[in-house]
Amino acid sequence: MKASAFAYARPTSVANALELLATHGDKAKVLSGGQSLMPAMNLRLISPEFIVDIGELAELRGIVVKGDVLTIGALTRHADVLKSPEVAAHAPLLRDATAHVAHPAIRNRGTLGGSLAHADPASELPACMMALEATIIVCGPRGERRIPAQEFFTGIYETGLSPQELLVAVELPVARKRSSHFFHEFARRHGDYAIVGLAAQSIVVDGYFTDLRLGFFAVGDRPLLANAAGELVNVPVTPERLTKAAAVLSDELDPQEDQQATPAMRRHLAKVLLSRCVSTLLSRPDLRSGAPE
Amino acid sequence: MTDAPETRDALSALDRPNSYIGKTMPRPNLDRLMQGRGLYVSDIELPRMGHVVFLRSPHAHAKITGINALAARQLPGVIAVVTGQELATVITPWVGVLSHLKGLKSAPQSAIAIDRACWQGEAVAAIVATSRAAAEDAAEQVSVGYDELDAVTDMRTALDPTTSVIHASLGDNLAFERHHDAGAVEDAFAASDEVVDVEFIFGRHTGVTLEPRSVVADWNAAEARLTIYQGTQAPHMVQNIAALHLGLQEAQVRVVCKDVGGSFGIKVHIYADEMATYALSKLLRRPIKFVADRVESFNTDIHARDHRCRGRIGVKRNGTIMAFEIDDLTGIGPYSMYPRTSAIEANQVVNLVGGPYVTRNYRARARVVFQNKNVMCQYRAVGHPIACSVTEGLVDLAAMKIGMDPVEIRRRNLIADDAYPCASPSGLRFEQLSHHAALAKLIRMMDYDVLRAEQAALRARNIHRGIGIASFIEVTNPSAAFYGVGGAKISSQDGVTVRLDAQGAVICQTSITEQGQGSESLTAQIVGSVLGVSMDRVRVILGDTDNTPYGGGTWASRGAGIGGEAALQATKVLRRNILDVAAAILQMTPGELDIVNNNVVNAGDGTSRIELGELARIVYFRPDTLPPGIQPELMATRHFVPRAYPFAFTNGVQASWLEVDTETGFVKLLKHWVVEDCGTIINPQLVDEQIRGGVVQGLGAALFEKCVYDERGQLTNASMADYLVPMSGEMPDIDIGHVVSPTLESELGAKGAGEAGTAGAAAAVTNAVNDALRPFGTIVTEIPLTPQIILTALGRI
Numbered sequence A: 001m002k003a004s005a006f007a008y009a010r011p012t013s014v015a016n017a018l019e020l021l022a023t024h025g026d027k028a029k030v031l032s033g034g035q036s037l038m039p040a041m042n043l044r045l046i047s048p049e050f051i052v053d054i055g056e057l058a059e060l061r062g063i064v065v066k067g068d069v070l071t072i073g074a075l076t077r078h079a080d081v082l083k084s085p086e087v088a089a090h091a092p093l094l095r096d097a098t099a100h101v102a103h104p105a106i107r108n109r110g111t112l113g114g115s116l117a118h119a120d121p122a123s124e125l126p127a128c129m130m131a132l133e134a135t136i137i138v139c140g141p142r143g144e145r146r147i148p149a150q151e152f153f154t155g156i157y158e159t160g161l162s163p164q165e166l167l168v169a170v171e172l173p174v175a176r177k178r179s180s181h182f183f184h185e186f187a188r189r190h191g192d193y194a195i196v197g198l199a200a201q202s203i204v205v206d207g208y209f210t211d212l213r214l215g216f217f218a219v220g221d222r223p224l225l226a227n228a229a230g231e232l233v234n235v236p237v238t239p240e241r242l243t244k245a246a247a248v249l250s251d252e253l254d255p256q257e258d259q260q261a262t263p264a265m266r267r268h269l270a271k272v273l274l275s276r277c278v279s280t281l282l283s284r285p286d287l288r289s290g291a292p293e
Numbered sequence B: 001m002t003d004a005p006e007t008r009d010a011l012s013a014l015d016r017p018n019s020y021i022g023k024t025m026p027r028p029n030l031d032r033l034m035q036g037r038g039l040y041v042s043d044i045e046l047p048r049m050g051h052v053v054f055l056r057s058p059h060a061h062a063k064i065t066g067i068n069a070l071a072a073r074q075l076p077g078v079i080a081v082v083t084g085q086e087l088a089t090v091i092t093p094w095v096g097v098l099s100h101l102k103g104l105k106s107a108p109q110s111a112i113a114i115d116r117a118c119w120q121g122e123a124v125a126a127i128v129a130t131s132r133a134a135a136e137d138a139a140e141q142v143s144v145g146y147d148e149l150d151a152v153t154d155m156r157t158a159l160d161p162t163t164s165v166i167h168a169s170l171g172d173n174l175a176f177e178r179h180h181d182a183g184a185v186e187d188a189f190a191a192s193d194e195v196v197d198v199e200f201i202f203g204r205h206t207g208v209t210l211e212p213r214s215v216v217a218d219w220n221a222a223e224a225r226l227t228i229y230q231g232t233q234a235p236h237m238v239q240n241i242a243a244l245h246l247g248l249q250e251a252q253v254r255v256v257c258k259d260v261g262g263s264f265g266i267k268v269h270i271y272a273d274e275m276a277t278y279a280l281s282k283l284l285r286r287p288i289k290f291v292a293d294r295v296e297s298f299n300t301d302i303h304a305r306d307h308r309c310r311g312r313i314g315v316k317r318n319g320t321i322m323a324f325e326i327d328d329l330t331g332i333g334p335y336s337m338y339p340r341t342s343a344i345e346a347n348q349v350v351n352l353v354g355g356p357y358v359t360r361n362y363r364a365r366a367r368v369v370f371q372n373k374n375v376m377c378q379y380r381a382v383g384h385p386i387a388c389s390v391t392e393g394l395v396d397l398a399a400m401k402i403g404m405d406p407v408e409i410r411r412r413n414l415i416a417d418d419a420y421p422c423a424s425p426s427g428l429r430f431e432q433l434s435h436h437a438a439l440a441k442l443i444r445m446m447d448y449d450v451l452r453a454e455q456a457a458l459r460a461r462n463i464h465r466g467i468g469i470a471s472f473i474e475v476t477n478p479s480a481a482f483y484g485v486g487g488a489k490i491s492s493q494d495g496v497t498v499r500l501d502a503q504g505a506v507i508c509q510t511s512i513t514e515q516g517q518g519s520e521s522l523t524a525q526i527v528g529s530v531l532g533v534s535m536d537r538v539r540v541i542l543g544d545t546d547n548t549p550y551g552g553g554t555w556a557s558r559g560a561g562i563g564g565e566a567a568l569q570a571t572k573v574l575r576r577n578i579l580d581v582a583a584a585i586l587q588m589t590p591g592e593l594d595i596v597n598n599n600v601v602n603a604g605d606g607t608s609r610i611e612l613g614e615l616a617r618i619v620y621f622r623p624d625t626l627p628p629g630i631q632p633e634l635m636a637t638r639h640f641v642p643r644a645y646p647f648a649f650t651n652g653v654q655a656s657w658l659e660v661d662t663e664t665g666f667v668k669l670l671k672h673w674v675v676e677d678c679g680t681i682i683n684p685q686l687v688d689e690q691i692r693g694g695v696v697q698g699l700g701a702a703l704f705e706k707c708v709y710d711e712r713g714q715l716t717n718a719s720m721a722d723y724l725v726p727m728s729g730e731m732p733d734i735d736i737g738h739v740v741s742p743t744l745e746s747e748l749g750a751k752g753a754g755e756a757g758t759a760g761a762a763a764a765v766t767n768a769v770n771d772a773l774r775p776f777g778t779i780v781t782e783i784p785l786t787p788q789i790i791l792t793a794l795g796r797i
């Protein structure tokens, strides 16, 4: 379990990093927190010839709020997201989700940009980006691109990033008035990737959803912003409504089989999550499936 | 038999300033380990040392048609690429059988496969280079030609006539079969009011030690001596086997075992890749290091459990258990492991089922079959978790059927505490067990009735919690009956030497080993207590065949009971010898003197007469001042082995309290209790932590751990990401209580404690899950109890 030999560079500016990526292209890999890249290299699942370590690019680190926009640099570590008062105030969903990402040692090194660029369909953070209407900002040889989260994730470990591009930051609209959120995942152990998870952001007025964004993860080859939410917005939510929404959800899902679960089990768990989410956000215990909390 | 707090009174004869027995003492090796000054095999660097990487078969079963290593040999840093054929010139193959396991058969196994690979992960070539990374680079350049053969993967069809036979010379895929029939089983079932008949399924799992298996072998051609640095539980066994197959005398092999990062039975066997490493050192005449990486560990560290066991129980409406019957099937991989064999686990299952109960009626069959999967062998609590899960599962299902409380059915059937000595239906002899005292204590600790009331109240609110109880017996302190009688050169006796040095400190050499259990600590505690010296004066040396007495090592819950007694007896002799010298110096009789707190004192009033350092000074440097005729012997050795009983059985009972989310199939462990009886407790904290660690491994089996093979014999989850070990986040608090029934076979009275936790944990959890699922009219009898299994049982998916 030793990586094959590779060349290594530690650029000192984004411009410098982009030059290196332009030169080495497909043969290069960006190294951020290394928590996904290094295990893959040690297992020799991938053997990049050139490593561009972006760890020193201070310009990619940090969390700022400007007007209605919360910007988080790509190099911001999971641990910093967890501790950030700005994130707690303006995107509490992201804070709750990050607490479920791996373990403290991994969160101390792993970065938001790395997680999004890695695009593991079972990861919490891409789904949060969808639920939070994030914009992913990338820089490449032809300048900056701003990609809506919903278009960024294109498949298992696949994104809209080209090998010459660097993910530099994400922008999130700050949480609106009366917004609430729900995060839950089913994982065999704390810190494991989820079997199925849900990151949801909503606005509830007088017992109605006026907005509901359901970001499911580990239910297909990429995170899913469920259309089922449409069944629940601006209508009184009855058990029958919820059942209807669950049926719509079931049709949208394309869950994979793995050692933890069959597709049928994933569909089932996603529906349980939906009911628990709606019940929690509307404070309606009658809608909850299974035992009370 | 007493409850734990009284233990200390029972040992009042030793209750002096230096009485460490029964007290929690910090482990003497802690500072060394905490300050990073441990010496693990990976830390060892020798001049000219080569690193070996094994190229391993990607197929479960394949003929090797050719190996081309030309390109690899050209790479920088590569020292050699060695095939099985080439290595066979220095090391002979072996067959893992023992004569007392009648009918057990296996095929010759080579250090590196020759012609044929029999499991995915078997080594087919060794690549030796100046670093592990260089050897891995070269391994990618070795091309091996394979013709895939049929792989035998399903144990249920391994004996079918249509299934191919793995080793043609053996005739079939049956490695071992055992039948047992005691009492009048047919009549007992006929006379039963209810009979329960179910199949229990146990996932294959493995030990997952923090430090992987690792070896440095250093053949010194000038001395004609091989030094093996290895993290092993049994150095003398390794010495014997290495010598035997390398054509050496045992005196030509030294095994050094410094710090070991966990073993759990994984490191008590002889592995082909370790044998290959010894042989490579001899072949290449230089030190060779092998450190398994995590993927290799999953593919080659012994696996265990993987049983399917049909069980039947007959019960009267009044709760009397009439009979047990089992039919156990297990698949062990392509070879029986060496030298302890892979039949022991199934054999133990037959031995142990029904063991806590009075019924005499018991019938069993166990079959052990070959497969093209990694080898299986003994791992912590060998066979016990299976026997316990089957027995206790059946007892609970029987209770459910007749509508009796699970505690009550146990009260009515467990062997009475005053019925000893007696024997189990399989013929195991019990000296003294304490099932009822243990159960009574457990019920008090868990507040059983309150818990039942809470369960009922929550059920009304759609919250489903369950209570599971599991009584168990455990094999500890094995005598020669375990391996020796079968012809294995695995010592069941252990030896300890104690010596007073020139400043009055004590050096103690013991043949038991330390892999984290606290062997060093318990040995020092015993020596300090018996001699009357403070623990900081006692230094324990272990893990070196050149420098310790001959003995078995640490496995099968034997270190404290056997090695501890040898330490006690050796120290008694040293103490007598010291008092003889002191009496001569002080012109008194030995009976008038005692040793307390590093001083020889007046037995009567405790006045200090001579410090041990001063006594040692006189003995070693001014013997001329001693009276004529006195020859001090300040070094003593004693050995010990249990003879009266083949095993010192221990017993105990565990309970689990958990919640099942019936919508998702997830189980949340809320609390776990253990009451066990390991006889004399030397260090309560060590015992409790051994039990907790054991419980956690048992909980891992219950909920998480499984080596998942596909139908082609590929292990599909050989990484820490996919093979789920239990982690602290999911573990409940584990409360531990004790009942103390010392064994009279030794003065110390200690039995083993290292495996008790693992023995019953999964059984308690499975019973608790079934208790929780009671309103749904379904049961589960397969572990690990995954959400998928529970949801399926509930009909949710």
Ligand SMILES: Cc1cc2nc3c(=O)[nH]c(=O)nc-3n(C[C@H](O)[C@H](O)[C@H](O)COP(=O)(O)OP(=O)(O)OC[C@H]3O[C@@H](n4cnc5c(N)ncnc54)[C@H](O)[C@@H]3O)c2cc1C
Pocket (backbone or CB within 6 Å): A029, A030, A031, A032, A033, A034, A035, A036, A037, A038, A039, A054, A074, A100, A101, A102, A103, A106, A109, A110, A111, A112, A113, A114, A115, A117, A118, A122, A123, A124, A125, A161, A165, A166, A167, A168, A191, A192, A193, A194
């Ligand atoms: C034991 C363990 C458990 C884990 N559990 C979870 C979990 O439950 N949930 C979860 O979400 N994650 C989990 N992870 C992964 C962890 O969150 C990683 O930190 C994350 O996926 C990758 O972030 P990183 O900064 O470490 O990226 P790296 O490993 O450095 O890189 C990952 C990939 O992204 C690319 N990349 C990184 N940064 C950029 C960039 N700025 N621009 C372009 N490409 C880039 C790299 O080239 C590489 O391909 C776990 C990891 C481990 C080791």
